[in-house]
Amino acid sequence: MEGGAPQEFEVAIERAIAAPEAFGASFDEAPSRSELELGAGLEGDPAIAFRRTLGMFATGVTVLTARVAEQVHGMTANAFMSVSLQPPLVLISIDRRARMGALLHEGTRFGVSVLEAHQTGLSDRFAGRVAEDVPEPGFEVVHETPLVEGALAHLVARVVRSYWGGDHSLFLGQVEFARYGDGRPLLFHGGRYERLTEDPQVFSLLPRELLDPILALGEKRDYADGEAIMRIGEKGSELLLVLEGTVCVERPGRTITLGPGELIGEIEVLDPAGGRIADIHAVGRVRSLAVSREALLGALEADPRAAIALIELLAARFRETA
Ligand code: FAD
Numbered sequence: 001m002e003g004g005a006p007q008e009f010e011v012a013i014e015r016a017i018a019a020p021e022a023f024g025a026s027f028d029e030a031p032s033r034s035e036l037e038l039g040a041g042l043e044g045d046p047a048i049a050f051r052r053t054l055g056m057f058a059t060g061v062t063v064l065t066a067r068v069a070e071q072v073h074g075m076t077a078n079a080f081m082s083v084s085l086q087p088p089l090v091l092i093s094i095d096r097r098a099r100m101g102a103l104l105h106e107g108t109r110f111g112v113s114v115l116e117a118h119q120t121g122l123s124d125r126f127a128g129r130v131a132e133d134v135p136e137p138g139f140e141v142v143h144e145t146p147l148v149e150g151a152l153a154h155l156v157a158r159v160v161r162s163y164w165g166g167d168h169s170l171f172l173g174q175v176e177f178a179r180y181g182d183g184r185p186l187l188f189h190g191g192r193y194e195r196l197t198e199d200p201q202v203f204s205l206l207p208r209e210l211l212d213p214i215l216a217l218g219e220k221r222d223y224a225d226g227e228a229i230m231r232i233g234e235k236g237s238e239l240l241l242v243l244e245g246t247v248c249v250e251r252p253g254r255t256i257t258l259g260p261g262e263l264i265g266e267i268e269v270l271d272p273a274g275g276r277i278a279d280i281h282a283v284g285r286v287r288s289l290a291v292s293r294e295a296l297l298g299a300l301e302a303d304p305r306a307a308i309a310l311i312e313l314l315a316a317r318f319r320e321t322a
Helices: 006-018 046-055 099-103 120-125 208-215 293-302 304-321
Strands: 062-068 071-077 080-084 089-095 109-114 139-142 145-148 153-165 168-180 186-189 192-195 219-223 228-230 238-251 254-258 279-292
Touching: 062 099, 062 145, 071 089, 071 099, 071 145, 089 099, 089 109, 089 153, 109 145, 109 168, 145 153, 208 279, 208 293, 208 304, 219 238, 228 238, 238 293, 279 293, 293 304
Parallel strands: none
Antiparallel strands: 062 071, 062 109, 080 089, 089 168, 109 153, 139 145, 153 168, 186 192, 219 279, 228 279, 238 254, 238 279
């Protein structure tokens, strides 16, 4: 969303910062001070120890947005939580020094864009950090509220209460709009970004021109409804491409289904000694192509470009978690 008068925007923000009470930021009485006791083994600055303790709580990452004088203001926040389903309520916690806090008061709307795993650049950008090679963020307006394009989930809420939260302000929002898409969330834990690695993809990420010659070496294999395709712990030395039908993948704590065009056994075929990491069975009749580890290694030897691309993919994965 572009346009609007930047000066008007700056003036609105500065006025709000200078006189927050005029913008409805009324707070309950503050509780009396008390000392923070640190557990055994934790020494040094209690504030740092407290911060690190809180950092053990893994969260997602959102960009909060508000509209001021036809301009958009965004801010990265992980202090976002669901509060109530009926009525639908969420809570955000904003540093009292942040410009965003000064823009919110009872009755105003704010947007919550839940970032997707690859949107670390956007998170840095809206946290005021240096973010290189990040394209200019795009906004979509819903309920007169800007939302960051490409995020995993979006909410629009209207502030119904604000509370004293020490050096932060708490804003309770009644949700007016909610939507989510497919994908994985960006996570924040221990002061750094993390990603879920539940469904590790390796070969699926190769460009088609490198993957297709490998899959062409596969042998056709059919499975009847309910038939086991792979069992957890079993030695696995094949990569399987689903051609037709549905496959159910059961990992401890999580079950997903895969369909035509999706690959099974991407990690195990590279590390067969580790054993299968899921129970997998056919749902209805399934047609597939099985590429043996020998055939796969032969293909990688024949075309080192695919091997190099795989090494780069694996290196990128390590970098993400390093
Ligand atoms: P600014 O610092 O002025 O703006 C933030 C940044 O967003 C600036 O770089 C600005 O250029 C950019 N920006 C704003 N609007 C636009 C736009 N329309 N287009 C392009 N760029 C724009 N702080 C909290 O108070 N609560 C939290 O829960 C919280 N969680 C965080 C979680 C993470 C993972 C990180 C990295 C930071 C978090 N912060 C949190 C810190 C917070 O994001 C920063 O302090 C932020 O700079 C405060 O923003 P501000 O409203 O003061 O505005």
